[in-house]
Amino acid sequence: MTAVKLPAVAPAGLELKQERFRVWRAFKRHRLALVSAILLIIFCAIAIFADRIAPFDPNATNAALAGGKPQPPSAEHWLGTDAYGRDYLSRTLVAIRISLVVGLTAVVFQVVIGVGTGLLAGYFGGRTDNILMRITDTFLAVPGFMLLLMVAGILGGTLPALILAIGALTWMTVARLVRAEVLSLKQREFVTAAQCMGSSHWRIMGVYMLPNLVSIIVVAATLSVPAAILTESALSFLGLGVPPPNASLGNMLSDAQQWIRSAWWIWVVPGVTISLIVLAFNFVGDGLRDALDPRTRS
Amino acid sequence: MSQYIIRRLVQAIPLLFAISLLTFAIIEIAPGDAAQMYIDPEKGTDPAYIEQVRVSLGLDQPFYVRYISWLGKTLTGDLGYSLRTRRPVSLEVGDRLPNTLILGASALLLSFVLAIPIGVISAVKRNTAVDYGLSILALVGISIPIFWLALLLLQVFSIQLGWLPASGMRNMRQELTGFAGVIDVAHHMVLPVLVLSFAQLASWSRYQRSALIDVLGQDYIRTARSKGLAERRVLTVHALKNSLLPMITVAAISVPTIVMGAYITETIFSWPGIGRLGVTSVAGRDYPVIMAVTLLSALLIIGSNLFADISYAWADPRIRYDSR
Amino acid sequence: MRKASLLFVLLIILAALPGISLAQDSQTLVVASTGDPQTLSGLLANDGNSIGVTTFIFEPLVLGGENWGDSIEPALAESWSVSDDGLEYTFNLRQDVTWHDGTPFTAADVLFTFQAVLEESNAIDWRSNLMQDGVPFGFEVVDDHTFKVILNEPDATVLTSVGIPIVPAHAFSSLNVVDVPFNTNPIGTGPYRFAEWNTGENVVLEANESYWRGAPNIDRLVVRFVDGAENQANALLAGELDFARIDGADLSPFENNPDFTIVRTPRDLMRYVGFNVLSPNVSDPAVRQALMTGLDRQAIINTVAAGNGLLADSLFNRSVFVYEEGRNPQVAYDPAAAAQMLADAGWTDSDGNGFLDKDGQEFTMKVAYLGSWALMQAIAPLVYDNFRALGVNVELVPLDQAAANEQIYNNTAVEKPYDAMLGGWGLFGPEPDHYRNYLANETSFFAYANPEVVALFQEGRSTTDLDARRAIYEQIDSLLWSDLPFIPIFQPIGVYVFRSDLNLDEAQVNGTFLTGLKFPALAAFTN
Numbered sequence A: 001m002t003a004v005k006l007p008a009v010a011p012a013g014l015e016l017k018q019e020r021f022r023v024w025r026a027f028k029r030h031r032l033a034l035v036s037a038i039l040l041i042i043f044c045a046i047a048i049f050a051d052r053i054a055p056f057d058p059n060a061t062n063a064a065l066a067g068g069k070p071q072p073p074s075a076e077h078w079l080g081t082d083a084y085g086r087d088y089l090s091r092t093l094v095a096i097r098i099s100l101v102v103g104l105t106a107v108v109f110q111v112v113i114g115v116g117t118g119l120l121a122g123y124f125g126g127r128t129d130n131i132l133m134r135i136t137d138t139f140l141a142v143p144g145f146m147l148l149l150m151v152a153g154i155l156g157g158t159l160p161a162l163i164l165a166i167g168a169l170t171w172m173t174v175a176r177l178v179r180a181e182v183l184s185l186k187q188r189e190f191v192t193a194a195q196c197m198g199s200s201h202w203r204i205m206g207v208y209m210l211p212n213l214v215s216i217i218v219v220a221a222t223l224s225v226p227a228a229i230l231t232e233s234a235l236s237f238l239g240l241g242v243p244p245p246n247a248s249l250g251n252m253l254s255d256a257q258q259w260i261r262s263a264w265w266i267w268v269v270p271g272v273t274i275s276l277i278v279l280a281f282n283f284v285g286d287g288l289r290d291a292l293d294p295r296t297r298s
Numbered sequence B: 001m002s003q004y005i006i007r008r009l010v011q012a013i014p015l016l017f018a019i020s021l022l023t024f025a026i027i028e029i030a031p032g033d034a035a036q037m038y039i040d041p042e043k044g045t046d047p048a049y050i051e052q053v054r055v056s057l058g059l060d061q062p063f064y065v066r067y068i069s070w071l072g073k074t075l076t077g078d079l080g081y082s083l084r085t086r087r088p089v090s091l092e093v094g095d096r097l098p099n100t101l102i103l104g105a106s107a108l109l110l111s112f113v114l115a116i117p118i119g120v121i122s123a124v125k126r127n128t129a130v131d132y133g134l135s136i137l138a139l140v141g142i143s144i145p146i147f148w149l150a151l152l153l154l155q156v157f158s159i160q161l162g163w164l165p166a167s168g169m170r171n172m173r174q175e176l177t178g179f180a181g182v183i184d185v186a187h188h189m190v191l192p193v194l195v196l197s198f199a200q201l202a203s204w205s206r207y208q209r210s211a212l213i214d215v216l217g218q219d220y221i222r223t224a225r226s227k228g229l230a231e232r233r234v235l236t237v238h239a240l241k242n243s244l245l246p247m248i249t250v251a252a253i254s255v256p257t258i259v260m261g262a263y264i265t266e267t268i269f270s271w272p273g274i275g276r277l278g279v280t281s282v283a284g285r286d287y288p289v290i291m292a293v294t295l296l297s298a299l300l301i302i303g304s305n306l307f308a309d310i311s312y313a314w315a316d317p318r319i320r321y322d323s324r
Numbered sequence C: 001m002r003k004a005s006l007l008f009v010l011l012i013i014l015a016a017l018p019g020i021s022l023a024q025d026s027q028t029l030v031v032a033s034t035g036d037p038q039t040l041s042g043l044l045a046n047d048g049n050s051i052g053v054t055t056f057i058f059e060p061l062v063l064g065g066e067n068w069g070d071s072i073e074p075a076l077a078e079s080w081s082v083s084d085d086g087l088e089y090t091f092n093l094r095q096d097v098t099w100h101d102g103t104p105f106t107a108a109d110v111l112f113t114f115q116a117v118l119e120e121s122n123a124i125d126w127r128s129n130l131m132q133d134g135v136p137f138g139f140e141v142v143d144d145h146t147f148k149v150i151l152n153e154p155d156a157t158v159l160t161s162v163g164i165p166i167v168p169a170h171a172f173s174s175l176n177v178v179d180v181p182f183n184t185n186p187i188g189t190g191p192y193r194f195a196e197w198n199t200g201e202n203v204v205l206e207a208n209e210s211y212w213r214g215a216p217n218i219d220r221l222v223v224r225f226v227d228g229a230e231n232q233a234n235a236l237l238a239g240e241l242d243f244a245r246i247d248g249a250d251l252s253p254f255e256n257n258p259d260f261t262i263v264r265t266p267r268d269l270m271r272y273v274g275f276n277v278l279s280p281n282v283s284d285p286a287v288r289q290a291l292m293t294g295l296d297r298q299a300i301i302n303t304v305a306a307g308n309g310l311l312a313d314s315l316f317n318r319s320v321f322v323y324e325e326g327r328n329p330q331v332a333y334d335p336a337a338a339a340q341m342l343a344d345a346g347w348t349d350s351d352g353n354g355f356l357d358k359d360g361q362e363f364t365m366k367v368a369y370l371g372s373w374a375l376m377q378a379i380a381p382l383v384y385d386n387f388r389a390l391g392v393n394v395e396l397v398p399l400d401q402a403a404a405n406e407q408i409y410n411n412t413a414v415e416k417p418y419d420a421m422l423g424g425w426g427l428f429g430p431e432p433d434h435y436r437n438y439l440a441n442e443t444s445f446f447a448y449a450n451p452e453v454v455a456l457f458q459e460g461r462s463t464t465d466l467d468a469r470r471a472i473y474e475q476i477d478s479l480l481w482s483d484l485p486f487i488p489i490f491q492p493i494g495v496y497v498f499r500s501d502l503n504l505d506e507a508q509v510n511g512t513f514l515t516g517l518k519f520p521a522l523a524a525f526t527n
Helices: A016-029 A031-053 A088-124 A126-141 A144-155 A159-168 A171-185 A189-196 A201-237 A249-259 A264-292 B002-029 B034-038 B047-057 B063-075 B089-124 B129-143 B146-160 B178-216 B219-226 B231-260 B263-268 B274-284 B287-315 C002-016 C048-057 C107-118 C125-130 C229-237 C285-293 C297-304 C335-344 C374-389 C401-409 C432-439 C451-462 C466-483
Strands: C028-033 C077-082 C088-093 C138-143 C146-150 C192-198 C202-207 C220-225 C243-245 C260-266 C269-275 C309-311 C364-370 C393-399 C420-426 C486-499
Touching: A016 A031, A016 A264, A031 A088, A031 A264, A088 A126, A088 A159, A088 A171, A088 A201, A088 A249, A088 A264, A126 A171, A126 B002, A126 B287, A144 A159, A144 A201, A144 B002, A144 B274, A144 B287, A159 A201, A171 A201, A171 B231, A189 A201, A201 A249, A201 A264, A201 B146, A201 B178, A201 B263, A249 A264, A249 B146, A264 B129, B002 B063, B002 B287, B034 B047, B034 C401, B047 C125, B063 B287, B089 B129, B089 B178, B089 B231, B089 B263, B089 B274, B089 B287, B129 B178, B146 B178, B146 B263, B146 C229, B178 B231, B178 B263, B219 B231, B231 B287, B263 B274, B274 B287, B274 C401, C028 C048, C048 C192, C048 C202, C048 C220, C088 C107, C107 C125, C107 C138, C107 C146, C229 C243, C269 C374, C285 C335, C285 C466, C285 C486, C297 C309, C297 C374, C297 C486, C364 C374, C364 C401, C374 C393, C374 C420, C393 C401, C401 C420, C432 C451, C432 C466, C451 C466
Parallel strands: C028 C220, C028 C243, C364 C393, C364 C420
Antiparallel strands: C077 C088, C088 C146, C138 C146, C192 C202, C202 C220, C243 C486, C260 C486, C269 C420, C269 C486, C309 C486
16 A cells, blocks of 8 residues: 555656556556456357367257256266256357356447446536436436336347347446546546647547546446346346357256255356456456556556 | 525426436336236136236336326325335335445445445555455455345355344234334344455455555545654544545435345345336336336436535535536 | 434334234134225226125126136025027026125126126226127016026037126116125125225135025134235235235245145136237247247246246147047247257258358347236246347347236237236136137237137137037147147146135145135134
8 A cells, every 4th residue: 555656647758668568567467367367268269169079969958868857067068967967068159158148238229328328427517417317317217127118028039139228228327427537537637638728628528537447347347247147147037138048058057946955056156257358357447447547557 | 606506406396207217218118018917827817807807907008197197196186006016006005115225324324434444444555465465355345246145145244154034024923013023123134234245345445445556546645644744643633534525426326225225135035115116117017106206216316416416515625616 | 302312213123022912803814815906896906906805795697717716516596407409598596695785685686797797897807708799698587586698699608708897786786896885895696805906015804694504604704815826925924814825935934844734726717828920930839839848847936936837738728628638749948859859940050150150140139028917927037048048139128017918918919019928817717718719819918810720719709519518629739739830838726725624625625716715604614
């Protein structure tokens, strides 16, 4: 805690290369973040090559083998099978792909809308702020899960519909957080200085404010990926998640309820996988946050 | 300030109007209508009968006629009747709302009371074993799906140990009144409240940590330090107060999430709350109930937002709301 | 802040203390239901949650109609006679029955009930029961305890058609039975009377001391709302439920457990894969037969019901009076034979893409179902994989409740948005005529109306001679079995779990009653 803090300045003046190197060095120091980043790369690789590395067709049932009960791990089925006799390893691999696709695309969607709205509202204030925040409020004030159910009902249970629904109904938190931060940044010396020097609005927002928003966006986004993945699982719980027979970590977990007492692999495998993915996102987000934020750099 | 509050309240009127129209339109676009709820799929029903039901529910009227009629009644304080149960909406919602509020408020309080100290400790002891330990704990918290946690806790505390009830909010073998009744409800609340606050706790302590780290990097903290103020005083008087700023936003916008997002918790613990009513009414396109739940939630969030903004001004004197 | 948190933690600990002991009331029985009833009026009840409560409160003249078990037995009518021309049914009502408020039950109540059912603005599901080709039955109150039903032409289904819960005339001021307080504060003649409804929690019923079959042994019956078989199982284990049907749940904690008794009873329900028989790909009965041959129905029973199901060999449920096990040749799972049958019907994979085609059209099949119905969600992957293995390009379409009802169950349009659907139905009782609406009706969800079957159903209804009727319905049964508008998969066996110290006779656990307790009056506690 005795480290000297650098004054809060926008990193605009720093040389880009040096900055990147500094970020990487800082990030590297965060051991958990580094390990998590590697883990995420592995998960992404799994997601990309899922259908090639899966030993079995993930949707092929084998009733004779299962006899209505999940089968424990064996030499042939490394993670056992579910009650349908479907290879659980293959299903998990494919589920990682689907869950990552749902989580990442939904969050990209939400961050783009959320940051745009929050930045414009906070920076321009006045009427712009009023209109944008009323729109945000309208979306915020409709109970999200109910709206999600209604939209899911309209669009039907398909994957793109699911992503669209989750993304479009979760951007408001980011917008509010960004706006709050921008309100505060607007009062800071370097922004006032930039304004006095006649910088354009877009330049102030893009060059002076955005870098200072990165930490809050990263924290919000990393927390949103698991939120999106978990929202899918909640919809699965209602039978409106990723439609069968396709596997998602959410619907695997939802199906696992029944076997919580008698087949550990059925709930441990998707549970641990979801937790690992989420943990990894959080640690990476954390590491990035510490590394990117000029004020917290020691 | 009071002018500002009045202005915000006036602004809430068109907002509520916009929400009601949006929701009504979405229900209208969604396939199916409330008459469908009179069918038991295990039984099968004569289609001619459903047509009769549709007429008797007024669903044969066009969209705008129903909206205007709904709006007119609502403005006079009449929320109408549930299309599914034909009971007054005020009764359907009124019976359940207190149950959800008590659950949500307890969870909110518990998360807040636990998240802030955890976040502060993490921030102060940044990059130490303590921080990592708390971070991992919090992150594990976020990463566990809520129904998974609920089922595990239920297995351990209700089934294996037999300490806590597994379902409902009251003992049903016996009518308990007075203090015994309160204890009985509290007893039934423990597991659902724990489950509900767990997810918030995890993310809130992360936000608190981030916020405090931000504040600790600010100039005025350096100034305070350089003035020779004790670290403890810097932390509590200057830093903590300002770091609570984003927390207020986070908490305020979490209110509807907690209250309305309690569906899964309510289902698993058979809690007689409004989350389950909301989901049932959406599935049944029971628009008088959907509208009531939606508007209640809207009022809740508008209130929370206003509260957040006022607290902002209170906590950070640099922010002023001009009452132009 | 520290003080506040300490106080809160203390409160939680206080509440978490185990064994805050609450005296057990041995005269309360807690049974499960999945949620709030829509109504407490027997006349309006049309969903499982409502019927589960109203069967305790209300009674019909005669048991055996829809929802009222699988054999025709006297209830509020102790006997009946039919005139020689088959046009007049005279019901002799019980004289020892009183309503829960003490008023005597008379023929005027029966008349009121039937008139209310016929009143179009009430939109009551039973209405078609009391009509013949659009003309209502005639009614006559002969005296306080004699009631006559007069027909225009002979009708063999009258005894099951009048299986309508009777409501008290004196509780209503007009024929409007829809928007009345009665629906949340019902009065019936059944073994239990309504005490209170705690929204979202339970319905509490109290023993009807003057019940004509004798006072129930359980004073207080609580119908508690716990959604989902798994949650009901947990509540049973935690001692918060005494009796529940938990077909879908993991039964291992109850098996070999002396605290619980498991009773398995077949239910009057069918799970099936229905076809839109007008959809070109499945319009050929030979194709539908092939699909049945290629569907591992026993595997579905084993997987989704832990083996608790009876493999179907008829499109009628077993409760139908003409049902006879083994009369139709059972179809065994044989994917090779199924592939051959499809090839014989002209479906081959001529372009080698893994999917069958015929005349340049790929064999695609959109299978729609109610996604929030866990059982259907569980059946779907097996149907998908079995049909997929035959070379059918299957797409599963889970729908939410209102959408499923609009697109499937209540879709009277000839063009349906699916080729097949997953479903389940039942509680039709012994009368096969109740199937007519679905199996001889081109606007039903199968779009199936084979003229031969339609004519036979018409004939069966107006034939009063039992042997002649039997011959007609046996013929319908055979025709349906070869035409196959739906693939019947299985009839579920209800798995009822209850506390062993509940002295319940297995015979009292009735699979056709949604509550599972046939006459709770007869159920007793020993401790």
